[in-house]
Amino acid sequence: MIEFINLNKSFSKNLVLDNLNLNVSEGKISAVLGPNGSGKSTIIKCLLGLVLPDSGQILFDRQPIRNTWQYREKIDYLPQIARFPENLAISELIKMITDIRQQQGDSEALIELFELSPFMHKKIRHLSGGTRQKVNILLTFMFNNPVIILDEPSSGLDPVAIIRLKDLIHRERDNGKTILFTSHIMSLVEDLADEIIFLLEGKVYFQGSKEEILQFSDKPNLENAIASIISGDIPDPLKKKHLANYL
Template sequence: MIQIENLYKKFGRNQVLSNLDLDIHGSGIFAVLGPNGSGKTTLIKCILGMVVPSSGEIKVQGSTIKKNWKYRQEINYLPQIANFPGNLKVKELIRMIKDLRQKDSMEEDLIKLFGLDPFLDKKLSTLSGGTKQKVNIVLTFMFDCPLIILDEPTSGLDPASLIKLKELLLKEKNKGKTILITTHIMQFVEEMSDEIVYLLEGNIFFKGTVEQLKSKTNQTDFEHAIAAIATQTSDA
């Protein structure tokens, strides 16, 4: 699904990604982890075409993304902060996104799943952060795409909505989709991810399962394994 070779990205004198190689194949949930400044957001934005790499190659579904904007039509993306126009009603925003993407949509089931019916006629500026996140999730999942990229998807969600999000992710994974997630919620990662990609200083320090990470760090607890790998990398 995603092949990245020898990826570099520099902002001025700041080298954010350095000689990064990554292969993600098949369906599954892949958690992209790392400390602040490790390059997670830059990597995601390079895959999305929002940031142009200094050098290297990115392929999505076997085709290079360079000068090929159409590949984005096969990606669903949930940003960490969605800056919705506050004067729009929820139903107007949904209609606008449908018009922009020109794809078959499945918003009705998602609206019902997250209990958004009472909010459809409300302006986005009046919504709570958690309700805005539910709208964000509906906008992301209402199109059928093979690649889904989620940046902090659990932000602001109440426990019941979090359970629904987990069920939705498993449903999409079982359809054969590839799901990339960045999050700071380690319990969510341990429960949901098939593989972890751990970034440090713009390169991949570890790629594998939760159990492989525990084995590598000689830890029985996932959070302690993450802490241990962070200590190892800082001492390296």
């Protein structure tokens, strides 16, 4: 459904994406990982049309996305930091987003799931960070679109809300949706991801299952496996094998 082909992007003299090639697995939960500056945010922004690549192309449903916007109607996006109008109540914000998207949204079940009923008529400026993130999640999942992109979705959430979020993401995957998310919380990645996409220096360094990355790195858990790749502390045969596959 989503394919990045020979994608290049620089900001000034900083090369962020270096001839990147990536096929996002349809109907799976894919975690995009990598150190700061590896290109995680840039590929998401390129996909959403917020950043234009210098060269290469992105295909959505096998069609190039350049000079078009209609494909974005099929994407639900949760930004890491949501900027809501501070003077609106949650109920007003839901209506505004529904009117903008011109799609029928189903918010009631999500309001109940994240216990937002007592806050529906409170202004955004009076909400805590965790409640704002619940609103962010509600506005993302209330629409029924085939692709969901989540940037640090658990930020600011309490443990109960994180459990409910994970259940929600799994349920959406089971309904056939393609989910792409970024996170620095390895326990969340281990619980959610069907597939790991690891970016390093603007390239896809590894793409595969959690079990494969543990086997290849010879580490006991995902956190140590990721740390070993970032530090370069991995066996040479592994490095040669995956660089050959993905460069």
